[in-house]
């Protein structure tokens with residue numbers, strides 16, 4: 005046996021544990037367990053056809069070699085992506101730190117105060133730089149954020165506008181090309197008509213509900229939009245502005261001009277370009293639109309003792325994601341990147357940001373002056389960091405590429421040059437040299453930056469920003485390192501204990517999978533660099549697409565979607581395009597079982613589909629009779645079925661092939677939600693069950709860390725009939741030959757983190773992947789065997805087995821005054837993060853251990869659950885002062901001089917032996933959800949300011 009096989013590191017239980025686990029479950033072998041779990045007719049006959057696995061060492065060598073095929077040129081391309089300096093203290097202590105990147109979305113606020121504070125810093129940065137009232141905790145990228153802005157403005161139309169079906173949306177021709185493409189994708193199905201034009205000649209007629217402007221424009225022109233926004237307001241047209249975050253340090257914020265929404269990316273705040281992502285987009289708006297705002301909002305509230313505490317505000321809203329009434333399906337966002345961008349603002353503070361913005365602006369001005377001297381004229385009337393010059397593009401390109409420099413070539417004689425934080429005087433001199441050579445003039449050098457101001461006087465920022473102490477007190481590295489550590493210690497992540505979140509698949513994020521993200525050859529490539537400079541990426545991404553095709557049994561993959569929900573949307577849009585291509589314009593009914601995740605109906609609504617909900621039976625399975633009746637009733641207009649497999653109840657329904665056949669017989673296609681793919685890989689696949697398209701959550705099944713709520717990657721894999729419709733990108737052509745317009749800003753979505761999934765599959769190989777699935781099922785069934793005498797298990801398969809997760813029914817405990825949240829909070833005292841609470845069934849916990857957890861950890865969790873069960877037994881409805889209802893218990897409670905609870909301190913904080921050795925202390929008492937929603941505060945200002 006090779007002891008360097010990665011599978012041995014990835015999979016928790018060892019060979020020695022197996023007999024004990026089998027005995028507990030009541031099977032003789034893994035094969036028997038799988039036989040009793042997965043329906044026979046869908047089992048794969050052959051192993052996955054993948055390359056032999058590499059060890060960690062071999063993989064790291066391979067990826068280093070492959071990285072050399074990526075050429076890191078100086079990038080002045082701009083268009084929303086800029087080289088930036090990642091502060092080393094942030095790279096080492098956040099980006100490369102499992103304490104940060106393995107955390108889950110902060111639903112359990114008491115053990116997530118650290119990242120909640122970090123995101124609050126991000127929101128504060130966005131609010132203050134944009135001049136708006138509220139901001140969310142990040143969106144997926146600038147282009148989708150712009151589409152969310154359009155959707156919000158459409159949603160908040162006046163009653164009059166809705167009555168008159170006012171549906172035109174003006175898009176300035178200054179908008180980034182990728183944003184225009186995403187707006188096209190998103191507008192059509194919901195009935196919005198885009199009109200692209202020049203904002204100066206816009207007629208402000210009353211058939212428009214909104215407009216979007218780019219600030220500065222795509223090639224750097226800085227326009228004063230105050231007049232436009234004022235006129236729009238009079239005409240009842242609401243205005244969104246896509247803004248460059250760094251320029252807002254020097255420019256009048258759109259909020260001060262009266263904008264209704266401001267969006268953009270925070271990539272240049274210390275996030276590597278990574279060939280397209282992941283980066284945190286921002287979304288800021290006015291208070292009055294808070295209930296329509298997409299995504300998550302971190303808000304300030306109080307805990308049981310009245311102390312300040314943070315939490316996700318309006319959070320019940322997200323759990324339902326408004327289903328069919330949704331205007332957005334955002335679930336996973338870009339939390340880790342938002343944390344980093346917020347920390348970049350903490351690291352630099354207002355003075356540091358000012359310095360960087362000045363330097364960038366002065367570099368652009370210096371360059372403009374120098375090129376002017378060569379007779380290369382700069383044509384932007386005003387600019388921040390990007391100049392637009394007239395020169396022979398072909399000539400310049402040939403010389404620039406020899407010098408390993410990329411500009412953006414607008415047309416044969418127009419070139420856009422965007423400078424950035426990393427641009428030095430010698431870089432400027434190199435550019436001068438290139439243009440001198442191209443124009444046949446003598447080159448010269450500059451030695452210092454000019455301080456000439458090329459911003460319009462009327463747009464100089466006068467308001468201060470980031471005055472809060474957090475942005476002014478952490479400027480030495482010791483201070484910042486300790487601040488980051490202080491926050492990290494408040495958060496429970498996978499480096500403390502298992503996080504058994506059903507449906508979310510919190511598995512190992514191996515160090516070897518993560519290391520390559522820090523390599524310059526991988527993280528410093530602009531997404532619109534000529535593809536021959538990104539050969540390493542092209543090879544890696546093609547291979548990953550191929551691997552995912554093999555795993556799903558499908559013919560084509562796009563990596564564009566930046567989350568599972570974006571994948572759903574992409575898949576439905578591809579289905580829509582397929583029906584349209586056949587002249588079946590009327591096929592727009594989408595069947596969705598009642599048990600579906602909220603993003604399913606939300607995505608279908610965004611794709612303009614009519615949603616028909618089908619029934620779930622008593623045992624949790626799809627009611628095939630009801631489905632059949634509805635498929636037949638809607639046969640003429642049937643577009644598709646969305647189905648999760650194994651089901652959100654953690655069961656391999658044996659009727660699945662019958663179900664997919666039924667849909668096909670009635671002219672529809674089948675969309676499979678792949679969130680539960682961890683129960684399928686290597687055993688069965690979506691093609692085998694009869695699906696036509698699925699999304700995969702690479703941040704669940706394929707080892708990308710959850711990052712505290714993102715990044716995510718949600719590729720879709722499709723069969724042959726749908727390959728032609730896979731999405732394209734307006735700058736770098738990708739996708740099928742009848743491609744739909746862009747789903748995301750970047751051609752390959754978040755290419756950088758695709759390395760993680762590539763590493764995962766490459767190191768596990770066919771055998772390791774299959775074994776991972778088998779062990780995920782083994783671990784779940786082991787826990788089921790240990791817990792089923794203590795908690796009712798809601799659903800199981802026909803032979804009594806769970807798939808990779810199970811639902812513990814906690815509803816009966818309400819008789820004893822114990823709610824499912826009390827159990828979730830009490831688990832914190834035992835050092836564990838709660839399983840998924842109340843999804844897919846209210847009042848339950850959904851447990852998914854994954855294959856990465858070893859037997860001892862599974863046992864600790866089961867022991868904790870069993871011990872809590874005894875505490876529940878001892879509870880009574882009248883007894884409010886009880887150990888569960890008071891949970892979690894903080895160190896401050898334990899160490900008060902007076903202890904007034906009717907149980908001991910030891911019972912409160914150390915109820916089982918294993919805890920003392922590795923105690924995790926929740927940093928606040930239970931947070932008050934209602935208080936925070938009534939008093940929505942989502943920036944760093946002290947809470948007293950709002951009381």
Ligand SMILES: *Cc1c(COP(=O)(O)O)cnc(C)c1O
Nearest residue numbers: 335336507567568569601679716
């Ligand atoms: C996680 C999940 C989704 C959404 O995925 P995101 O990446 O968070 O957008 C959709 N469906 C199911 C069943 C899920 O578990």
